Amino acid sequence: xxxxxxxxxxxxxxxxxxxxxxxxxxxxxxxxxxxxxxxxxxxxxxxxxxxxxxxxxxxxxxxxxxxxxxxxxxxxxxxxxxxxxxxxxxxxxxxxxxxxxxxxxxxxxxxxxxxxxxxxxxxxxxxxxxxxxxxxxxxxxxxxxxxxxxxxxxxxxxxxxxxxxxxxxxxxxxxxxxxxxxxxxxxxxxxxxxxxxxxxxxxxxxxxxxxxxxxxxxxxxxxxxxxxxxxxxxxxxxxxxxxxxxxxxxxxxxxxxxxxxxxxxxxxxxxxxxxxxxxxxxxxxxxxxxxxxxxxxxxxxxxxxxxxxxxxxxxxxxxxxxxxxxxxxxxxxxxxxxxxxxxxxxxxxxxxxxxxxxxxxxxxxxxxxxxxxxxxxxxxxxxxxxxxxxxxxxxxxxxxxxxxxxxxxxxxxxxxxxxxxxxxxxxxxxxxxxxxxxxxxxxxxxxxxxxxxxxxxxxxxxxxxx
Amino acid sequence: xxxxxxxxxxxxxxxxxxxxxxxxxxxxxxxxxxxxxxxxxxxxxxxxxxxxxxxxxxxxxxxxxxxxxxxxxxxxxxxxxxxxxxxxxxxxxxxxxxxxxxxxxxxxxxxxxxxxxxxxxxxxxxxxxxxxxxxxxxxxxxxxxxxxxxxxxxxxxxxxxxxxxxxxxxxxxxxxxxxxxxxxxxxxxxxxxxxxxxxxxxxxxxxxxxxxxxxxxxxxxxxxxxxxxxxxxxxxxxxxxxxxxxxxxxxxxxxxxxxxxxxxxxxxxxxxxxxxxxxxxxxxxxxxxxxxxxxxxxxxxxxxxxxxxxxxxxxxxxxxxxxxxxxxxxxxxxxxxxxxxxxxxxxxxxxxxxxxxxxxxxxxxxxxxxxxxxxxxxxxxxxxxxxxxxxxxxxxxxxxxxxxxxxxxxxxxxxxxxxxxxxxxxxxxxxxxxxxxxxxxxxxxxxxxxxxxxxxxxxxxxxxxx
Numbered sequence: 001x002x003x004x005x006x007x008x009x010x011x012x013x014x015x016x017x018x019x020x021x022x023x024x025x026x027x028x029x030x031x032x033x034x035x036x037x038x039x040x041x042x043x044x045x046x047x048x049x050x051x052x053x054x055x056x057x058x059x060x061x062x063x064x065x066x067x068x069x070x071x072x073x074x075x076x077x078x079x080x081x082x083x084x085x086x087x088x089x090x091x092x093x094x095x096x097x098x099x100x101x102x103x104x105x106x107x108x109x110x111x112x113x114x115x116x117x118x119x120x121x122x123x124x125x126x127x128x129x130x131x132x133x134x135x136x137x138x139x140x141x142x143x144x145x146x147x148x149x150x151x152x153x154x155x156x157x158x159x160x161x162x163x164x165x166x167x168x169x170x171x172x173x174x175x176x177x178x179x180x181x182x183x184x185x186x187x188x189x190x191x192x193x194x195x196x197x198x199x200x201x202x203x204x205x206x207x208x209x210x211x212x213x214x215x216x217x218x219x220x221x222x223x224x225x226x227x228x229x230x231x232x233x234x235x236x237x238x239x240x241x242x243x244x245x246x247x248x249x250x251x252x253x254x255x256x257x258x259x260x261x262x263x264x265x266x267x268x269x270x271x272x273x274x275x276x277x278x279x280x281x282x283x284x285x286x287x288x289x290x291x292x293x294x295x296x297x298x299x300x301x302x303x304x305x306x307x308x309x310x311x312x313x314x315x316x317x318x319x320x321x322x323x324x325x326x327x328x329x330x331x332x333x334x335x336x337x338x339x340x341x342x343x344x345x346x347x348x349x350x351x352x353x354x355x356x357x358x359x360x361x362x363x364x365x366x367x368x369x370x371x372x373x374x375x376x377x378x379x380x381x382x383x384x385x386x387x388x389x390x391x392x393x394x395x396x397x398x399x400x401x402x403x404x405x406x407x408x409x410x411x412x413x414x415x416x417x418x419x420x421x422x423x424x425x426x427x428x429x430x431x432x433x434x435x436x437x438x439x440x441x442x443x444x445x446x447x448x449x450x451x452x453x454x455x456x457x458x459x460x461x462x463x464x465x466x
Numbered sequence: 467x468x469x470x471x472x473x474x475x476x477x478x479x480x481x482x483x484x485x486x487x488x489x490x491x492x493x494x495x496x497x498x499x500x501x502x503x504x505x506x507x508x509x510x511x512x513x514x515x516x517x518x519x520x521x522x523x524x525x526x527x528x529x530x531x532x533x534x535x536x537x538x539x540x541x542x543x544x545x546x547x548x549x550x551x552x553x554x555x556x557x558x559x560x561x562x563x564x565x566x567x568x569x570x571x572x573x574x575x576x577x578x579x580x581x582x583x584x585x586x587x588x589x590x591x592x593x594x595x596x597x598x599x600x601x602x603x604x605x606x607x608x609x610x611x612x613x614x615x616x617x618x619x620x621x622x623x624x625x626x627x628x629x630x631x632x633x634x635x636x637x638x639x640x641x642x643x644x645x646x647x648x649x650x651x652x653x654x655x656x657x658x659x660x661x662x663x664x665x666x667x668x669x670x671x672x673x674x675x676x677x678x679x680x681x682x683x684x685x686x687x688x689x690x691x692x693x694x695x696x697x698x699x700x701x702x703x704x705x706x707x708x709x710x711x712x713x714x715x716x717x718x719x720x721x722x723x724x725x726x727x728x729x730x731x732x733x734x735x736x737x738x739x740x741x742x743x744x745x746x747x748x749x750x751x752x753x754x755x756x757x758x759x760x761x762x763x764x765x766x767x768x769x770x771x772x773x774x775x776x777x778x779x780x781x782x783x784x785x786x787x788x789x790x791x792x793x794x795x796x797x798x799x800x801x802x803x804x805x806x807x808x809x810x811x812x813x814x815x816x817x818x819x820x821x822x823x824x825x826x827x828x829x830x831x832x833x834x835x836x837x838x839x840x841x842x843x844x845x846x847x848x849x850x851x852x853x854x855x856x857x858x859x860x861x862x863x864x865x866x867x868x869x870x871x872x873x874x875x876x877x878x879x880x881x882x883x884x885x886x887x888x889x890x891x892x893x894x895x896x897x898x899x900x901x902x903x904x905x906x907x908x909x910x911x912x913x914x915x916x917x918x919x920x921x922x923x924x925x926x927x928x929x930x931x932x
Contacts, residue, residue, distance in 0.1 A: 101698055101815035102846070103705075146651050157649065160626060167696035173905055179882025182845040183623065185612050185662055185890045186899050187928060188910045196651055213706045232567055239569075241677045243710075243751030285709030331484045346650045349567035379648040382567070416645025424651045433652050439639055443917070444654045450916040451909070462653060 005062025006042055006085070012054050017091075019043045028086045032073055032136075036427070038078035039090045040067075047091040049166060049174060049205045055087060055171030056203065058225050059456050066456055068199040070110055070138030074145060075343075076426025078461050080200045087203060089140045095119045096178075096206070103211040104163055104180035109140025109204050116209070125211040127153035132327060140204045146196035150326075153378040154246040154283070155212065157422070158195065165191040166206040170452040193447070198424055199458040201451045215283035218246070218294030219290035220319040221298060223310040224274035229352035231377055234306045238280060241297045244290070247281035248378030249326050255374045258332035259325050266325060272309040278377070279326045329374050333385060337393035339372065340401035345381040345411045345421035354415045355382065361407050363385050369404070381421040384408060409436070425462040433462070471528025472551070478520050482555075494552045498539055498602075502546035502893070504532075508859045515632060515640060521553060522669065523638030525922050532922055534665040536576055538609060541809075542892025544664045544927050553669060555606045561585045562644075562672070569677040570629055570646035575606025575670050582675070591677040594621035594823035599792060606670045608870055612662035615889030616792075619844040620712040620749070621678065623888070624661065631657040632672040636918040659913070664890055665924040667917045668778060680729040681749035684712070685756035686785040687764060689776035690740035695818035697744050700772045707763045710756070714844030721795045721840045727799035732791060738775040744843070745792045745826030757923045759829045796838050799851060802886055803859035805838065806867035808850040810878045811887035817846055820881045827877065828852050828870050835870070845889040852876060875902070891928040899928070 010018050019025065020042055030037045046052045067084040089110035096106040097424050100123055107116055113134040120127040129142065131149035141147075143165070147158045155161065164177040166275050175190060194204055225231045231250050253275050260266045260351050270277065282297075286288040294312060301307040313319040333339060346354045355373055362369045368389050375383040386404055388397050409419045409432060434441050445463050448455075458464075476484050485491065487507060496503045512518045525532050533550040555575075555576035562572045566589055573582055579600040586593040595608065597615035610630070613624045622626065630643040641656060660670055691697045697716050704711050719741050724734045736743065749827040750756040759777060767773040775794075799805060821839055828835045836854050841849040852870055854863050873915045875885045875898060891899050900907050911929050914921075924930075 099813060099815050101702060102813040104813070146655075148649055148651075152649065156626075159655070161623075173909075175905060175909065180813045181619065181811050181882070181884055181887075182814075183614055183842075183847045183887040184884035185614075185886045185888055186884055186895070186903065187662075187891060187906060188667075188913060189612075189658060189662055190906060190909060192655060196653075196655055201654075213709060215709070218689040236567060241751060243679060243681070246700070285707060287781055335929070345647050347565060347570070347646045348648075349565050376649075381649045416647070418650035418652055420651045421647075421649040422651055425653060429652070437652065439641060440653060440656060442640075443635070443641065445655055446916050447654060447913065450912050 001067045002062045002064060003067060005058055005064045008062070009055055009058050012019040012058060013046070013051060015363055017045050017047060017051055019045065020283060028072065028088060029067060029081055031077060031080050033075070036077040038080040038082045040081040042085045044085055044087045045091050045337045046087070049168065052087070052168045052203050052205050052351045053172040053174055056168055056170055059085070060170050060172065060454055063284055063454055064456060065459050067233060067458055068140070070141035071112065071136045073133040073137045074141065074426060075423045078424060078426030079141070082460060089205070092205060098123050099180060100125060102180050104208050105211055106178050106180070106206065106208045107139055107274065108206045109138060111139045113137045113139065113142060120211050121214070124142060124214060126214045127211055129161060129207060143195050143204050143207055144199050145424045148376070148381065150247045150249065150376065152376060153248055159192070161210045162191060162207055163194060163210055164208040165194055165204055167194045167202045167204050169202045170454065170457050178206060183424065191196060198426065198462045200448055202457060202464055213285060215285060215290070216287045217284045217290040218319065219282045220313040220322050221280045221294055221310055221339065222269040222277050222322050223298065223307045224270055224272055224306060225276050225278055227276060227352065228355045228377065230306060231276060231327070232276065232348060232351055234301055235348070235378055235404040237304065238297055238303055239308055241300060242282055242293045244282050244284055245280065245378065246283045247279065248260070249279040249375065250377035250382070251277045251279065251326060251329065253372050254370065255329045255372055256325060259328045261334040262332040263324065263328045266328060269311045269322060269325065270309050274309060279322055299389055333372055333387060336391050338395060338398050339385045339387035339393070340405055342384040342400050342405065342408050343421050343423040344384055344408070344417055344419055346417035347414060348380045348416040350415040350417070351377055351380055351382065354411060354417065358384055358408050358411050361411065362404050365404050365407060366401065427460060430462055430464065468528045468530060471524055471530045473627045474528070475510070475521055475524050478524060479512070479517060483511050483513060484518055485511065494535060494538065494554060495547055497543060497546050499541070502543040504546040506547035506550060506552045508551045510551055510553045511557050512553070515634065518553070518634045518669050518671050519638040522634050522636055525551070526636050526638065526920055529920055531920060531925050533924055534606070534669045536607035537578065537602045538601065539599040539603045540607065540892060541889045542704055542894040544611070544890055544892030545607070548926065551764045552749035555604060555671070558671060564589050565646060568593060568646050570674050571677055572644050572646070572672065572674045573605055574672045575604065579603045579605065579608060583772055586677050587680070590680060592680045593677055595624060595627060605673055609661055609670050609673055610663060610665050611890045614713065614842070614847065616713045616842065618842060619714055625658070628657060628661055628673055629676055630674040631660055633660045633668045633669045633670050636920065636923050642673060644674045664892065666914055666928055668923060679751060681751060681756070683750045683751045683756040685748045685760040686779040686783065686788050687746050687760055687776055688735040688743050688788050689746060689764065689773045690736055690738055691742050691744055691773060693742060693818065694821045694843065695699060695897045696772060697742060698814055698817055700744065700767055701814070701844055702931055703770065703772055704763055704766055707766060708748055708759045710748050710750055710759065711746065711844065712749045713745065715745040715792050715841065716843035716848070717743045717745065717795065717840050718838065719794060719837065722791060722837055723799035724802055725791050725794045728801040729790065729794045730773045732794060735777045735788060735791065736775050740775060799838055799853060802857050803854055804861060804864050805853035805859070806864050806871055807850045808871065808874050809887050809889040810874070810883055810885055811847040811849055812844045812878060812881040814843070816881040817843055817848065818885070820877060821848065821885065823851055824874050824877050827873050831870050831873060832867065848898060896928055896930065
């Protein structure tokens, strides 16, 4: 770390664009879950793309390493500095334009997801990305981690919602493509490189995002199924008969039990207390249509024996209540104790076998294991978490799960799955990634080396091994 | 070109996997439109990924350049050899698996689009990519050119339909990801590099594609609009009220006139003979639903003054007739005479201004110009073609249009558009690309150099300047 370069950077910027104040730095050098604590000599807060470009040029010339940061809500340690300068996008938070004829919105990387959702809504449109951290997660980070969430089934992950990007390369050159084209076959689609790159190839400074028509009606139901296999069958039925499944989330009995136990006001949606439930959301462009679609699709599902019990939300408040159960599972789980978490995916068709084998394996290896497996079964993504039956488990329990994690990842490999479906690699999974995808990682490293020859961008993250 | 390497390659392969027979080579060394004629010393016809890998390893070691070819239906000269060996994927045409629970299909690169559509249909599913050349275009080429077509509006371009790829790198290493995951955040999404790379980074040998539920009903209408601006307004209305627009194609009066004149049995769908029409296709997962959706949406469009006349296809045969008009425009145009063609895109909101300015400009520069502008207005892609008023124009007329082409591309740039929306770069537009996107091309060349240091893969195409 060249202090000379740091002085140059400070001199090149408006005084508002940097800080060395430990109090201001504090929230930027740890992650929000408190799992990673780091340090940084300098917080940079550029307010323009040009400032980002000047910063990276100087860092590149001086060999100063940089960790870009937006909402700092990641789960894999990808934005906690260990000596790097922190480049925060928080001052670049403008929504620049909304083009309703083109169904697109252009904003800066520091715009908060919820403010983008609200801006779209104010113009009668929908920006569909939706996840727990939406009140603080920022667009730049959501792009750099290719965020998922609960509506991937219908609208895709962040990758599919980006029409164009503005990104600054490590040497300060700016790639800019913010006109919102839906079709452009002029060479490699460079924006794809930055989506999901976790800040290792440059800094995303702005993006043009896809908007959609707002559904005129929405219906939410919770239905009882016998098993994950039946959930997959029900998913096929709902897709086939309604064509408008916006979310399809699997919840185990233990997940609902914990949610009801720990969340104020929560109650079981079904008296039958089934082993598994799914939360289904349907949308329709027609008023009052989603509800009747849901009713008739669930009716035929009953007739086919795919569902044994179901509750259809009758009011907006009840819809929110159903969603609160699903979204409350992680918090309830946390209240129960620490757990080893696995954000994995497999092909939808392999999900039932994976769930069965992984559960059997974990329980055999660790008799005190309590499996809490829930999530976006509609797109093959399950949060397969291993908790302890007795409440109050701590870090020592999580540490004792390491061999179980390896066994679970081996089963993921066996079923052609991914050891990080939506949370990314960060520092948490980089060794696993290098071990499990050696050819891919070699190609990724070659690309990284090409675009960032001095390795200044997030060098420890994803591809870097300390 | 090392003859020694060619001998090594022949010796390493099954005799069925190569040919030097000029008759067999003939269709592989020219393009189907007869615009490009080339030559090649050797046609390679591997039947396995391993053979492709061995071929590329040897070519890479011996500095032999390779042009990969699948259906050879491209429009920009990207698959015509000029001395390179031709690597045809035509023997790798198997559909390997269909997974209906995962809504995915895995096939080899030489599988013909129509056979993929049919295989999906036989299992009750839809593969939505649909374009004129579907009877001969193959999946590998469709991926390597990121093909578009008439259903992009609803289902996206080829890029959005690919769940995973198997690709052979120039040095023979194989990247394989055919398990059909919908979520995988483990590092850079390498498959994106090969999609739309026009064979410059390696050879796509297989792919896992997304399938969809088949719509239970489809409705097709042709509606009269005053102008492209009104077409864009009508598009917004249809998207908002139906949520299920599968295609939205703009056709000018001259396009329909030519189609009716030149296509056997074709007739005008509307007596009012309007200046502009749009072909609208709606789909629904419910039986008989699309038709009523179309009726009520067109009714409110009439009330709003967005449509002055419309014909709703009443039978499957009539739907096909309407589509035949739209799809017959290129052929009818060809029968009229040669034209300068521009496959361009702009943001949907800029389409009306672009159309107006480009038409005025072309007519001012070339008084004999007949503008035939039609296409996928729903995604901002227009085929803006400059024909001659008097029929029977030839190559000399097209050559005389060069300054008009430059002026049109300048207007495309002005409106933030793309000079190749869906056809790609090939040899046709590589100079334009290098001139108009210098920073991007520099980055693309750096990536090309990293993955293909000996420049054996399609060296003249897209990024190469002879």
